[in-house]
Amino acid sequence: MIRFESVTVRYPGAASPVLQDVTFEVAEGELCLVVGQTGAGKSTLLRAVNGLVPHFTGGTMAGRVLVDGRDTRTHRPRDLADVVGVVGQDPLAGFVTDTVEDELAYGMESLGLPPDVMRTRVEETLDLLGLAGVRGRPIASLSGGQQQRVAIGAVLTTHPRILVLDEPTSALDPQAAEEVLAALQRLVHDLGVTVLLAEHRLERVVQYADRVVLVRGTGDALEVGPPAQMMARSSVAPPVVALGRLAGWDPLPLSVRDARRMAGPLRERLAPMRPPVRTGVPRKPVSNGRRSVDTVDTVDTTDPVRTVATVHELTVRYGGRRSAQPPAVRDLTLDVAAGEVVALMGRNGAGKSTLLGSLVGLVRPVAGTVRVGRADPVGTVDPATAKPRAIARAVGLVPQDPGSLLYAETVAQECGQADRDFDAPAGSCARLLERLAPGVPPNRHPRDLSEGQRLCLALAVVLTGQPPLLLLDEPTRGLDYTAKARLTRIVRDLADAGHGVVFATHDVELVAEVATRVVVLADGEVVADGPVGSVVSASPTFAPQVAKILRPQPWLTVTDVAAALEPAS
Template identity: 65%
Template sequence: MIRFENVSVRYEEDTEPTLRNLDLTVPEGELVLLVGPSGVGKSTLLNAVSGLVPHFTGGTLTGRVTVDGRDTRTHPPRELADVVGTVGQDPSAHFVTDTVEDELAYGMESLGLAPGVMRRRVEETLDLLGLAELRDRPIATLSGGQRQRVAIGSVLTPHPKVLVLDEPTSALDPSAAEDVLAVLQRLVHDLGTTVLLAEHRLERVVQYADQVLLLPDAVMGPPSAVMSVSPIHPPVVTLGRLAGWTPLPLTVRDARRRAGGLKERLEPLIGTGVPAGPLPRSSPHALGRGGGGRSGGFSLFSRRRRRPQDGQPHPATPLVLTTSLHVRRARVEALRTIDLRVDPGETVALMGRNGAGKSTLLATLVGMIAPTSGTVRVAGRAPHATDPRELIRQVGLVPQEPRDLLYADTVAAECAAADADAGAADGTCRALVSELLPGVADDTHPRDLSEGQRLALALAVVLTGRPPLLLLDEPTRGLDYAAKARLVEHLRALAADGHAIVLATHDVELAAELAHRVVILADGEVVADGPTAEVVVSSPAFSPQVAKVLAPQPWLTVEQVERALEEAR
């Protein structure tokens, strides 16, 4: 169905080609997963299939790419639209209509399908992706995850032979991601659709792949074989490598079947003082409070909470304090009766399904939205009534769309501006970029970076100011595991220095590694608020892979298991 014949792609500003001598075939009716570090060329490969490279993106393509027999060099994207459906990393860039239902129908209208066919397919897609209740909503009012589902639906309705998806689940909550992947499975198995997708959250998708393509080496084969050599792999594979399991498991179910021996080794280590749950705020190694705010700390080894009356009172001045907070946006009551406290040194993960109100809460804390009723205080101030020039010294926000923070023409210029705005020493921001994102040249334009690279740059810009309160909206979207690990270490260091961090995320593995507390929102209300180890384990949707494999033992991450085994030696 898709054939790459000695394909190389070089952009004018690059000294080395993004893709080099790629020679491979993607058979019809298979789901092929692209794996590789951020910036390695996954998006370029996908765009070459849809014809966007080189017709839209520029650059030089040598070799030959054919899709269903059509050569992409002689067939621009409009002549491939009936064969290839594409959803890029930024779904909003593809929308051409105002409402959900119109967007789902637009592609079919362009192909001249009959009205009856269009109506039936729109209804099918609304049901498949859980969009029925949003059919009349303006796209501009949707959350990032809801927009991603609409974008996927808009390319499903024309029934293309090939689907090209770039990070299709990155902005989706775990349940919505499972629904989308189930739809893709049905298309592959029942209709013979060929699916080519790139995804960094391998824990969600690797078990569904027929083949995995590892870049930059272009190693292609069955998932278990490629994962055995890939430097990028999900937690369940990392756990399998640590335990010496052969073949490596790709699913929680496979890992649970082999985990008996490992659980026997770990059982005596419970209660020996090795932390389970995120590393405590006080030290990278000491067993600290592990939680904060209203919930107090928690250790799964002690099996009890340490509440303020246990001799550890709250700090006198929390960095965040909301009381009976209500926010109405247009016709939607986005937040209802939110009582939230975040203390210095505390990391809180906001979780919940798409549209639950997470981004709205962050926007309210940074003063972008005024409360309808109730109170909001950030460092003792009402953010919506505070001069932004004063507020920015107290709180920094990295939004879902990192380009909203990037205005300069080069990475170096962005970093120089960030240093000047923050009053930091020259080179501070650039050092952060090098830490989070090694190998990016100073003269690179931000728009030429991948989505994950742009996110890392935006993070560095905000982190340069070291604000006492840091707000992050989907901070690992587009980041590979190595980049995420570097970000986690930096955020841990900030929390240890007394900075408070509130992050809205669908990444359950990130919450398990980093958050002291998890707050789950549903329909604008807090439905759970407590120590990470309690909240995520109690919910199958938000439980990390290691917790599912080793339940009922208290381990949440491979890092904790490895640390415990090392302490026992």
């Protein structure tokens, strides 16, 4: 169905091709997973399948790509729309209508399908992706994860023979990700749909792949082979594979089930040991006026200097006080102390992004109070009423769409402007960016960066101001494991320096690595709050892979297991 023949792609101004002499084939009814580090060329590879490369991205392409026998050099994307469905990294960029139901129907209208067929497919897709409850909602009012599901659904309704997906589960909670991947499995196995998929969260998808395409980066040869074989060679691998490498398992397991069958001897070695405990700092427990909250006993702290955020009985309702919509956040009380790394978790639409927006003044509450920043020396501010410059000194937010923070023509200009805005020494932002994403070209336009590189640039811009409180909304979206490890180190450094960090995420592996505290939201309310180990280990949904493999022992990460085994090795 898809055939690459000696394909080389080079962008203007680049020192070397992003893809070089790529040759491989994807058969009908195959799920092929594309793996590689951020910026290695995965998105370029996917865009070449429907002709976006080079017809719309610019640059030059040698060789050819055949899709169901059609040459993308002579067939533009519109000529392939009946065969190829594409879901990009940024769902908002692909929407053409205002509401969920209209977006699901739009592609079928373009293909001229009968109304009764369209109606049936819309209903099936709403049920398949759990979107029936928001069918009439404006797309702009949905959470990032809900928007991601709408983007996938808009492609599925056209019943393409080939599906190309770039980070399809990046903004989805674990449950929604499982539903989407199960839907893709049914399309592959039952209908013979060919799926080419790039995903950084390999722990979610590698066990479903028929083959893996390993993109190593500029100038290096691309490899294609069975998943276990490619994971043994890959520099990016999920925790289950990393644990298998550490334990010397052969063959390497790709799923938790397979790993548990091999983990008996490892559990015996770890039985007398205990992992380190990340407690953060003493804090006040949260309270909630409507629902009992699962908390753990902590030492109370009333020192206002240590508090970087205080939320008291916050209620947010979109559309204002008289709106008929239920509150997005309801009667929520929460304190964040300096040195804490707080993970906000919960399914899509639980209120995580709304809470972050309230902390930075993007969302105005209908009730309750919010204060951010340190009481000493400059004092805290109310983000709903303070001036933008005062808010930026107290709190920084990297949103789900990092491009919304970027306005300059080049990476270098963006970094230079951040240094000036925050009165930072020249080069501060550039040095932060180099730590997060080494090798980003300073003369590249931010829109030409990969999703992961663009996120790193936005994060570097915000971190240049060294705000007492840092907010991150899905910070690992588009990041590979290497870039995520760099982000983890920076977050830990910030916490050690006395900054408070709050991040909303569906990435349970990131939570296991860096969080000192987990707050779980449901329907805008806090339903659990406590140390990371006690909250995520007890959850079948939010538990990381290592916890599932080594249960009932309390291990969360490969890093902790490696540290425990090191003295004995």
